[in-house]
Amino acid sequence: MSSAGRGIFLTEILDNRALYPDTHVISIKRPAGFPDTEPGGFISIRAVENTTPLLLRPFSIMWQDDEHIEILVKVVGPGSEALSKKRTKEPVKILGPLGGRTFPAPSQRPVILIAGGTGIAPIAYAIKKWSAAGVSNAVLIYGAASSVGIARDILDEVVIESHYATLDGSLGFEGDAVELFKSLVLDNSLPEGDIYSCGPRGMVRALCDAVAGLDGMYKGRFVHHYTSLEAVMACGLGACRGCTVPLKGDGESTLKTVCSDGPVFDAEEIDWEGWTW
Ligand SMILES: Cc1cc2nc3c(=O)[nH]c(=O)nc-3n(C[C@H](O)[C@H](O)[C@H](O)COP(=O)(O)OP(=O)(O)OC[C@H]3O[C@@H](n4cnc5c(N)ncnc54)[C@H](O)[C@@H]3O)c2cc1C
Ligand code: FES
Numbered sequence: 001m002s003s004a005g006r007g008i009f010l011t012e013i014l015d016n017r018a019l020y021p022d023t024h025v026i027s028i029k030r031p032a033g034f035p036d037t038e039p040g041g042f043i044s045i046r047a048v049e050n051t052t053p054l055l056l057r058p059f060s061i062m063w064q065d066d067e068h069i070e071i072l073v074k075v076v077g078p079g080s081e082a083l084s085k086k087r088t089k090e091p092v093k094i095l096g097p098l099g100g101r102t103f104p105a106p107s108q109r110p111v112i113l114i115a116g117g118t119g120i121a122p123i124a125y126a127i128k129k130w131s132a133a134g135v136s137n138a139v140l141i142y143g144a145a146s147s148v149g150i151a152r153d154i155l156d157e158v159v160i161e162s163h164y165a166t167l168d169g170s171l172g173f174e175g176d177a178v179e180l181f182k183s184l185v186l187d188n189s190l191p192e193g194d195i196y197s198c199g200p201r202g203m204v205r206a207l208c209d210a211v212a213g214l215d216g217m218y219k220g221r222f223v224h225h226y227t228s229l230e231a232v233m234a235c236g237l238g239a240c241r242g243c244t245v246p247l248k249g250d251g252e253s254t255l256k257t258v259c260s261d262g263p264v265f266d267a268e269e270i271d272w273e274g275w276t277w
Helices: 078-084 117-132 177-186 201-212
Strands: 007-020 023-029 042-047 057-060 068-074 091-098 111-116 138-144 161-166 193-198 222-228 244-247 254-257 264-266
Touching: 023 078, 042 068, 042 078, 057 068, 057 078, 057 117, 068 078, 068 117, 111 117, 111 177, 117 138, 117 193, 138 177, 161 177, 177 201, 193 201, 201 222
Parallel strands: 111 138, 111 193, 138 161, 193 222
Antiparallel strands: 007 023, 007 091, 023 068, 042 057, 042 091, 222 264, 244 254
16 A cells, blocks of 8 residues: 555544444544555554554554544443443544555455454455445455454445354354365365455464365465454554565575565465574
């Protein structure tokens, strides 16, 4: 994604609704001059009057139109908690749009979207944006701890084939999104195509292992696997190198920044063994 038009913007909350107790959908007024983004792009944001935490916090863009930028915020610490308490018209500071590489637009092949937890945010943006562009051969696999964490209304009116996994079995498949993926592959219930994923690092790694482990008639079914990674970030701009991920190289791995070289990477290029931090 081009950095043209990127900047720090003062704007305000338009709406804040609790999707479930610790997770909010926050709609922000799109500032004048804020560029269009692609799925996988993100912003860093902070409530204006809060100086703790000092750093802005990164959140994937879940939707964007002429008036709104929407994000999904799970409360895990002070920055996300402060945001979750913001009400309509309260000011926020955003830096964006961020990300050097977003999800590539789908080819003619079917699209298999796999999300874990709040990883649904960029995946939901992809589904809504690509559906509007006429992509109809998409399948969603979406996992969370329990049915409470599955935001089924997040896609608004867009309908796609969806498979849910919950760890406690309260909705859909009992297990995680990767186990569900494997089960659907073995049942021949998934089309051959390209995978787009986002979720906790452990989930994405397990998904890579699952795809690499497919053999026999299942081998090579998934041509590309694009994944949007998360990492603890500071500057968000590629300057501090606090968010590096090792990619496999010739002999030794090379370090790339999640904020600026990613957040989207070709999953098979990630050096999972070497990513020890
Ligand atoms: C590109 C990108 C997109 C993201 N999109 C979303 C999103 O759509 N919705 C959402 O709820 N969160 C998202 N996150 C994670 C979000 O940025 C963190 O949860 C947030 O920064 C935590 O800030 P805090 O002050 O509330 O908590 P902190 O006190 O900063 O952190 C609380 C705990 O969470 C851990 N943590 C913080 N950031 C991350 C991270 N990136 N990955 C793993 N662990 C982390 C910390 O190590 C600590 O243990 C995204 C992160 C990145 C890098
Ligand atoms: S957060 Fe500074 S380089 Fe990525």
